[in-house]
Amino acid sequence: MSSILDIRTLSRVHGSGEQAVHALRDVDLAVAAGELVAVMGPSGSGKSTLLTCAGGLDRPTSGQILIDGNDLATLGNNAVAALRRRRIGYVFQDFNLIPALTAAENVMLPLELDGTRARTARKFAEAALTEVAIAELADRFPDEMSGGQRQRVAIARAIVGERRLLLADEPTGALDSETGEAVLQLLRDRCDQHGIAGVLVTHDARHASWADRVVYLRDGRLVGQSGPLPEADVLLEAH
Numbered sequence: 001m002s003s004i005l006d007i008r009t010l011s012r013v014h015g016s017g018e019q020a021v022h023a024l025r026d027v028d029l030a031v032a033a034g035e036l037v038a039v040m041g042p043s044g045s046g047k048s049t050l051l052t053c054a055g056g057l058d059r060p061t062s063g064q065i066l067i068d069g070n071d072l073a074t075l076g077n078n079a080v081a082a083l084r085r086r087r088i089g090y091v092f093q094d095f096n097l098i099p100a101l102t103a104a105e106n107v108m109l110p111l112e113l114d115g116t117r118a119r120t121a122r123k124f125a126e127a128a129l130t131e132v133a134i135a136e137l138a139d140r141f142p143d144e145m146s147g148g149q150r151q152r153v154a155i156a157r158a159i160v161g162e163r164r165l166l167l168a169d170e171p172t173g174a175l176d177s178e179t180g181e182a183v184l185q186l187l188r189d190r191c192d193q194h195g196i197a198g199v200l201v202t203h204d205a206r207h208a209s210w211a212d213r214v215v216y217l218r219d220g221r222l223v224g225q226s227g228p229l230p231e232a233d234v235l236l237e238a239h
């Protein structure tokens with residue numbers, strides 16, 4: 001299987017000299033099409049930095065990041081921004097929706113920023129909202145929706161068009177457990193059915209059990225990985 005995300009000896013240092021913080025040290029991680037990888041580790045271990053570097057939002061100090069074979073270091077800022085808009089979707093804990101835009105307009109936004117005509121963008125947005133089962137909420141504003149519905153809009157925005165890589169940073173953090181599980185099921189389905197590569201940062205082993213593989217970060221280093229974790233009910237029984 002070819003890797004959609006290929007991270008090689010990635011290091012990210014913030015600041016310099018005595019103030020230097022090594023957020024990531026020599027991290028290698030490849031994520032194939034259709035694969036969902038969970039990233040776990042204590043607070044400050046580098047999980048968010050790994051996602052922001054993987055998504056081209058932050059530049060590594062050293063190492064390589066390839067997305068669909070494109071080495072980000074060889075691309076200029078505009079090319080990285082275009083790759084981000086077209087190929088990469090983000091889902092955050094706090095949804096990051098624009099309050100003044102409806103659900104459909106929020107989902108259309110990355111396409112319109114990329115020059116897609118409004119009518120075409122609307123069709124793609126409606127298809128994405130249908131996939132996350134909230135087509136009927138297309139014309140609602142974020143403050144007219146529940147947290148779970150807002151997160152579905154955020155996922156629709158992250159998968160609209162032809163995205164290949166889905167990066168989710170604690171996407172269930174603001175949701176109750178049932179709604180959170182439904183959101184994870186959606187991420188899993190996207191990977192299974194559309195060959196998207198997914199990276200899920202989570203503190204919760206039950207959430208990580210949706211992934212094919214779990215990698216563990218500590219002090220910026222990748223210190224281990226395991227195959228799929230047992231289902232949530234098995235974990236609970238073990239306690």
Ligand SMILES: Nc1ncnc2c1ncn2[C@@H]1O[C@H](COP(=O)(O)OP(=O)(O)OP(=O)(O)O)[C@@H](O)[C@H]1O
Binds near residue numbers: 046049
């Ligand atoms: N812009 C920055 N400037 C300086 N240090 C930073 C910056 N961003 C992150 N760091 C540091 O890099 C390290 C890794 O941070 P990161 O946010 O990636 O950790 P995390 O595992 O996502 O933490 P959490 O689980 O608390 O969100 C931490 O020590 C953090 O303080």
